[in-house]
Structures are given as structure tokens and as C-alpha cells.
Amino acid sequence: MKTAQSSRILQLTKKLCAIPSVSGSAAEENRCADFITHCLFCLAQKHPGRVRVFEPVCERDPLERKAVFGLLRAAVPTDKTVVLTGHFDVVDTQNCGDKVQTAFDLERYTEALREQPLDETARKDLESGNWLFGRGSMDMKAGLALFLASMEEWADDPTLAVNILFWAVPDEEANSAGMIGSLRTFLHICEEEHLKVVAALTGEPCFWTAETKTVPAVRPYYTGTTGKLMPFFYAFGKSAHIGNYLHGFSAALLISEIVCLAEADTALYEGSGLDLLAPPACLSMEVHRNGYSVTVPEEASAYFNVLTAAKKPADVLRWAQMTAARAAAQARSKLMRALLFAQDKGADFPDIDEVNVVTFGMLQRMARQKTGESFEEKRDHFYRSLPKDLDIREAALKECSWLFLQAQMPRPTIVVGFLPPYYPALLNRRQSPDEQKLRKVMEEMTEQAKVLSKDEAVRLHEVFGGITDLSFLGFEEIREGAKQVGENMAGWKKLFYLPTDLPGALDIPIANMGPAGRDAHRSTERLELGTLRRSFWPKRFKSFPKKEGTASAVPLAIQCLIIFRRCPSEQLQG
Numbered sequence: 001m002k003t004a005q006s007s008r009i010l011q012l013t014k015k016l017c018a019i020p021s022v023s024g025s026a027a028e029e030n031r032c033a034d035f036i037t038h039c040l041f042c043l044a045q046k047h048p049g050r051v052r053v054f055e056p057v058c059e060r061d062p063l064e065r066k067a068v069f070g071l072l073r074a075a076v077p078t079d080k081t082v083v084l085t086g087h088f089d090v091v092d093t094q095n096c097g098d099k100v101q102t103a104f105d106l107e108r109y110t111e112a113l114r115e116q117p118l119d120e121t122a123r124k125d126l127e128s129g130n131w132l133f134g135r136g137s138m139d140m141k142a143g144l145a146l147f148l149a150s151m152e153e154w155a156d157d158p159t160l161a162v163n164i165l166f167w168a169v170p171d172e173e174a175n176s177a178g179m180i181g182s183l184r185t186f187l188h189i190c191e192e193e194h195l196k197v198v199a200a201l202t203g204e205p206c207f208w209t210a211e212t213k214t215v216p217a218v219r220p221y222y223t224g225t226t227g228k229l230m231p232f233f234y235a236f237g238k239s240a241h242i243g244n245y246l247h248g249f250s251a252a253l254l255i256s257e258i259v260c261l262a263e264a265d266t267a268l269y270e271g272s273g274l275d276l277l278a279p280p281a282c283l284s285m286e287v288h289r290n291g292y293s294v295t296v297p298e299e300a301s302a303y304f305n306v307l308t309a310a311k312k313p314a315d316v317l318r319w320a321q322m323t324a325a326r327a328a329a330q331a332r333s334k335l336m337r338a339l340l341f342a343q344d345k346g347a348d349f350p351d352i353d354e355v356n357v358v359t360f361g362m363l364q365r366m367a368r369q370k371t372g373e374s375f376e377e378k379r380d381h382f383y384r385s386l387p388k389d390l391d392i393r394e395a396a397l398k399e400c401s402w403l404f405l406q407a408q409m410p411r412p413t414i415v416v417g418f419l420p421p422y423y424p425a426l427l428n429r430r431q432s433p434d435e436q437k438l439r440k441v442m443e444e445m446t447e448q449a450k451v452l453s454k455d456e457a458v459r460l461h462e463v464f465g466g467i468t469d470l471s472f473l474g475f476e477e478i479r480e481g482a483k484q485v486g487e488n489m490a491g492w493k494k495l496f497y498l499p500t501d502l503p504g505a506l507d508i509p510i511a512n513m514g515p516a517g518r519d520a521h522r523s524t525e526r527l528e529l530g531t532l533r534r535s536f537w538p539k540r541f542k543s544f545p546k547k548e549g550t551a552s553a554v555p556l557a558i559q560c561l562i563i564f565r566r567c568p569s570e571q572l573q574g
Contacts, residue, residue: 005149010132010529012145013132013137013145015035016088016136016141016145017104017134017135017136017137019031019035020135021136021170022089022092022093023090023091023170023172023173023174024171024174029063029066029170029171030066032170033065033068033088034055034066036088036144036168037055037068040053040068040070040148043070043152044070047072050072050155051071052071052193053070054068054071054189055069056069058171058182059180059181059182059183059184060181060497061171065170066170067167067178067181068167069166069167069182069189070165070166071166072151072155072163072164073163074161074162074163075160075161078161079163079195079196080161080163081164081190081195081198082164082165082201083167083197083473083508084150084151084164084165084167084200085166085167085168085179085200085201085469085470086140086143086147086167086168086203086469087140087168087170087171087172087173087178087469088141088168088169088170089171089173089178090135090136090173091173095521095523096135096523097523103135103523105134109134110131110132110133110134113133113524114126121518122519122526125518125526130528130530131526131528132526132527132529133525133526134526137526138520138526139205139520139521140204142203142205144168144203146203147166151166162198163193163195165189165190165195165197167182172468172469175420175421176421176423176469176471178469180472180497180498180499183472183499198434198437198438199434199508199509200470200473200508200509201510201511201512202468202512202514203512203514204464204468204512204514205514205515205517205520206221206222206512206516207466207518207520208516216457217457218274218458218459219457219458219459219516221449221461221511222462223439223460223461223510224309224427224463224464225425225427225463225464225467225470225510225512226307226308226309226423226425226464226467227308227309227425227471227481228307228421228422228423228467229422229423229485230283230303230306230393230419230422231303231304231306231317231319231320231416231419232301232302232303232396232397232400232416232417232418232490233255233258233262233324234300234401234404234414235252235255235299235300235301235413236251236404236411237249237250237251237252237254237297237298237300237411239296239298240295241295242294242295243294245338246335246352249331249353249355249411249412250296250297250331251287251296251298251300251412252287253331253335254300254331254355255285255300255301256285257330257331258324258414259285259302260327261327262280262282262304262320263281264281265279267319268311270309270311271463275461275462277308278307280304280305280306283305284393285301285302286300287300288300288397299401301400309463310425312481313481313484316418317359317484317488321359321416323416324357324414327414328357328412331355332353336352339352353412355412355413356413358413358414360415360417360488360489361488363400363404363409363417364487366409367406369407370407379399379402382399382402383399383494395491395495396489396490396491396495397419397490400415400417418489419490420489420491420492420495420496421496422496423472424471424472424474424478424480425471426477426507427463428462428509428510432506432509434509437509438509438510439509446458446459464512466520472498473507473510474507475507478498478499479500481498482498482500515527
């Protein structure tokens, strides 16, 4: 069985990266979709009857961006199908300084960086000649190029034993509108084409881990993807002139106490060793006011990135409630000390108020009760009044503020809930036969990679520590998570939705085995060319000279082929 030539993979990578498909730029994202569609149509013309192409507009996407599907039939009829999926949007290039536009031209950008100050690792990689820098090189157009080039090779392969369903989407970097909005099309294709999906693989980048004095750098594969929740805290304080500070209650004080408690809180850590997930991190902390004012801040908010594996939304919501309660107690204690100090100095101030803590779901119910039958009409009017280009998280926070006014709640109060988006965790729990089979294959491939690379750098991880669209192939998790998240997510079904009405599909076993690279989303984002050079079948791979610093693993193309070749045997048969 053949694998794609490295020259073709690199050619496609450069062409894909040349399209500045920044998430949210609908025209450029659709231009990238059209390029991929063109590649697949060319393949369909060469192999009539074996390749079908679909280019649906993503459901409920206000920007009307397109996803792309390409179905390659096996050489011998079968329903067994492997999904290859990934995204073609990228983050913006604002951190690239004066080379914002050049960053989409990989060769020019790589050369331009030679005159720039770089950290030691980036400089070493640049001078090695084994790395290609630029936006999308690693995250994740090289992965898509690998898929496309491999499909071109597999279409000519008489030993291809499973169907390949290629699935490329926009908007993974922002709200996953591409994957969510094409789930229904995916299930429709599976039903109409009589496909039984046994595994789904993504070509998301596999990050080289940082090398420390005690732990060497590794290049991991993954059998699961982390979940993501964004708990928010909205503090409603009491207004007062700054000269009468103790007559009020600063929302900024409440939020600052929350951030100090929540940031890197070990209570939410999950995993261990190399599978330890990142801790909670504050993504935004803001005082909400128009212009300069010498009044005690009345409203402030913060929201956090929380990665999950076993923890459910209900667990994270309880953590948020407890954090808010602790922060409220600490803030009030600080003000009480100030009050006692003032009294000792002969001043007279009122007692410090207790702080209420409520969930967003409770806030909604109270607002609905106060507003009555006109509640939904008024909320719809509120959403229509928002600027069309407002970030959905900002819009969701504005909804929280609006609901607070409708509910006529007392101050000070902290509201806790979730902001969009929500990603369910999808792990290989070894429960279904397909999960067990894919896990076994992954273990075998890891061991083979160690032998072929002649070192121990490759590892098999339980969970990818970044976010991937594979989360949305856990249909049971979507339905269960939506029950817990929906009630307490600001903007639910207005700004973000999950299609919970999809037919009763089972969760699909997943793996992430993309090309290696470093510094995704940074100005030094780069792809390790060794992973492309070694995109050959193992016999040829063995003859390729190993360079210091090249990837210590068999690339995705080889790994996929191992799975495919074994499909007729016990490996992935249902």
C-alpha cells in the first residue's frame, strides 16, 4: 500500500496556507473550502463512481460558510469507514508584527524570520532547515494536505479495504460553527451511503513537549480529546462616590478576588504525568463602564478556560459557585477591616452588605418571573439591538447584565454560569469493541514508531490537551452535556447551540495523529518537515537518514494505512 509523496503534501500545504482563511473571514474561509472542493472534484473525475464530493453550507451559521466532504470508496465494497477530519481556518496574524501578510507565504516568512529576534529553540529550528514557519503551517493545514495527498494515492490503491470520508470544516478556532453546523450533513451522508464509521482521525498538530532537566521532549499521539468549558463570573456591586467608598461595594474588588482564587486552581486539575491537563486560566477580566468615572465600579466580569476529562459541567458549575462564595467572603472581610479601621478613627459608615451568589439559570428564572409573558419577546428585542459583529462572549455577558435588570435583584450579587462554546470531552474508555480495537491499533503503531525512529520520543497519550472538533463526534456526550450546560449558558440557542435532536448515533472512537510542530498561534508557528519527508511506507522510511531534531514518529499517513490494511482481519471488524 502506498503513502502520499512528501513533495505533494508540501505543495498542498503551501497552497492552503496561501489562502488567509482567518476564522471569521467568511469569504476567505469559503475560498479555502472551494480549493479543497476543487482538489476532490479532480479526484472524482479521475475515479468516476468511487469518489463523491459534498459542499454544504453550515447549518445556522450566520456567515454561511461551507464545509467539505469527500467520500472515497474502498476497492472492494464494504460499509466500514474511517473519517479523516480537520479545519481550514486559522487564527489571525496580529502577533506577526510588520509581517502580517507575509505570514501566509511560508517560504517568504521563513526567510524573513532570519532577521528577527527569536528564542533559542526557534532559532535552532530555523537554522536547521528542517522547519517551515508561517500561519497555518502547523495548525492545521499540513494535516489537511496530508489527508488530501493520501486520498489521491489511495484512490489508485487496489488494497484499500475501507471507505475514507474526508471532512474539512471552517471556524474551529472560534466557535466550531463548522463542525457543529455540518454534523447533520455528516449523519445524512452516512445514512444515504450506508457507511459504518469505525474510527475518526484528525490531523491536528502534535506538539513537541517542552524538554526539562528531568523530562525529555516527546512527540505524542492521542486517543482522546479534552473537553472545554468557559465558566464566567459577573459581579454586580453597589454604586457610591469614591469619597464615600464604604457606602458601596466594588464589583472590581469581587472580580479580583475571584481571579486570584480561580486562576490555576488545583481543584480542577485532571490527569497525571504527561496527561495532566492545563489548569483554569483567566481569558478576560473587565470592569464594565462607559468612560472615566469616580464612582465605585458597579459591574465587572471574568471568564476562564477550563479543560476537562472526567469532570462534567455540573462539577465545574459547583466549583464556580464555591469560588464565588469564597471570593465574596474574602472581599467582605476586607471591607469589614476597612470599616473597623474607619470606626476606630471616629468615622461612621453603614454595615457591609452580604453578597449573594446565584447561577445564571436562577437569574433567568427570576427575570422570567418578573417580566411575565413578554419575557421572550423582550429578550429577542434585546438580541436584535446588539451589534452584528459583537463577539459572542461579549454578547452573552451583555445578556447577563440585561437579565439582572429584569430580575430586579439586590446588590451586591455574583452570577456564575457558562459562556459559549462548549466542547465535551471524548476519551477512549475501552467500553465498546471499536474503542478497544482502535486502542490496540494505536498501541501497536506507537511501538512500531519507536522502532522505526530508533528512539523513545514517541508516546501514546490518553487525551489531547488542546481543543479539537472531535469533541462533537461524541453524540451521547453532546446530549448529556447539553442538559447540564444549556440552563446555565448565557446565549444558549441564541449565540450557541448543539444539535441535540440528531438521531441516536453512538460515540465514534477517535485519535489525533497530526504532523509535528511547535508554537501554534504564535508568530513562530512552524511545521517539522521531517514528518513530511518520512511520509513513506516503512521500507522506504528505513532508508531515510535520520537528522537530529526531526520527528521521532511515523507520520499520520503511515499510521492510517496500518489501520486500513488490517481492516479485513480482526482489527476493526464489527
